Amino acid sequence: MSTSIWQRENAEAVVAEARSLLAKQLPLTSRRRFLARGLTLGGLGLLSGCRIDDSATAEAALMRISRFNDQVQGWLFSSSRLAPTYPDSMITRPFPFNAFYGEDKVPHVDATSFLLEVTGLVSDKRRWRLQELRALPQYTQVTRHICVEGWSAIGKWGGPRFGDFLRAVGADLSARYVGFQCADDYYTSIDMATALHPQTLLALDWDGRPLPPKYGFPMKLRMPTKLGYKNPKHIHAIFVSNTFNRGYWEDQGYNWFGGS
Ligand SMILES: Nc1nc2c(c(=O)[nH]1)N[C@H]1C(S)=C(S)[C@@H](COP(=O)(O)O)O[C@H]1N2
Ligand SMILES: [Mo]
Numbered sequence: 001m002s003t004s005i006w007q008r009e010n011a012e013a014v015v016a017e018a019r020s021l022l023a024k025q026l027p028l029t030s031r032r033r034f035l036a037r038g039l040t041l042g043g044l045g046l047l048s049g050c051r052i053d054d055s056a057t058a059e060a061a062l063m064r065i066s067r068f069n070d071q072v073q074g075w076l077f078s079s080s081r082l083a084p085t086y087p088d089s090m091i092t093r094p095f096p097f098n099a100f101y102g103e104d105k106v107p108h109v110d111a112t113s114f115l116l117e118v119t120g121l122v123s124d125k126r127r128w129r130l131q132e133l134r135a136l137p138q139y140t141q142v143t144r145h146i147c148v149e150g151w152s153a154i155g156k157w158g159g160p161r162f163g164d165f166l167r168a169v170g171a172d173l174s175a176r177y178v179g180f181q182c183a184d185d186y187y188t189s190i191d192m193a194t195a196l197h198p199q200t201l202l203a204l205d206w207d208g209r210p211l212p213p214k215y216g217f218p219m220k221l222r223m224p225t226k227l228g229y230k231n232p233k234h235i236h237a238i239f240v241s242n243t244f245n246r247g248y249w250e251d252q253g254y255n256w257f258g259g260s
Contacts, residue, residue: 066255073257079197083224083260086142091207092153097214098228099184100248106213107183107234114218120179120239123170130204130218136160136168139201140208143224145231146260155215157222158205163196171240179245180221183234188247190223190230191257199224202235230258 097103115127140158166173173196179189194200203222204211211217216233223231229249250256 063253069255070257073259074191074193077191077193077225077257077259079193081225083143083199085224086144086154088142088156090154091142091156095155095206095215096147096151096153098147098149099233100186101184103214105184108213109183109218109234109236111210111218114236116219116235117181117237118169118239119237120241121172121175122166122240124168126169133160133165133202133204133219136164138204140205141199141201141222141224143199143222145224145228147228148254156207157201157203157220158208159201159203159219159222161198162200162202162221163198165202166195166240175240176242177240177244179239179241180232180235181237181239182232183236186232186234186248187245188230188232188250189241189245189256190221190226194223194225197223197225225259227258227260229254 097106099106111130114130116129116133117127118125137160138158139161140156142154142156144152144154146152166178171178173192175192177189178192178195179187181187201222203216203220204218206212206215211220211233216235219235220233221231221235229247246256247254250258
């Protein structure tokens with residue numbers, strides 16, 4: 001394996017990520033993802049520039065491919081390709097709850113004192129009250145949420161388009177990333193193209209009513225074009241940036257782009 005500066009700087013993180021990727025029983029998903037792109041182990045070796053002859057090398061190669069996949073998914077992503085929508089009759093009831101903790105630990109956020117923080121590459125860093133978000137044009141969508149843990153469910157979310165919100169705060173729309181901090185210490189970041197996708201909603205409602213705490217009160221970023229773990233609940237801070245930040249599950253080996 002050649003030792004570029006990139007590799008030396010990232011080798012440790014890459015191996016740690018790859019190890020947890022494998023330990024998390026992701027191999028099936030990842031293998032499917034790699035196979036879908038026509039990759040074999042030999043091809044993996046070619047692409048990564050490594051001879052796959054030990055597991056650490058294989059893991060590092062896998063992580064390089066995962067990063068490569070982020071890039072490819074970004075290129076393939078189209079703002080005009082819409083995720084499927086469904087009739088209300090297909091909504092999954094009860095809709096599953098999921099978080100990195102149990103339902104008894106769901107954060108309860110006070111609606112009246114809540115202020116959404118917006119920082120980074122935006123011209124207006126004023127904090128937003130929930131009523132102000134409700135004053136933006138509202139959209140409703142019935143879409144499928146897919147969790148990598150092996151389930152999917154159809155739900156109905158409503159709220160402003162995230163792109164409208166970003167324009168309202170004067171965000172630099174040429175910035176690369178938008179990051180999210182949540183009331184339960186969850187965090188994630190997404191690419192700007194997905195942030196501006198017409199189906200990406202800053203969801204305030206679930207099934208026609210304010211988001212219940214378990215589904216992410218006071219707001220959740222709902223992206224039917226991304227896997228469940230990329231959809232942050234309980235958002236309290238949003239930042240626009242050119243600096244790459246990963247996320248709670250992404251730091252443990254899940255693919256960063258996380259397209260579905
Ligand atoms: N703040 C926060 N957001 C989160 C999570 C979390 O633990 N905390 N879990 C993610 C995962 S893995 C899934 S599948 C969905 C679950 O959302 P639901 O409870 O509405 O089904 O939330 C995502 N967003
Ligand atoms: Mo998930």
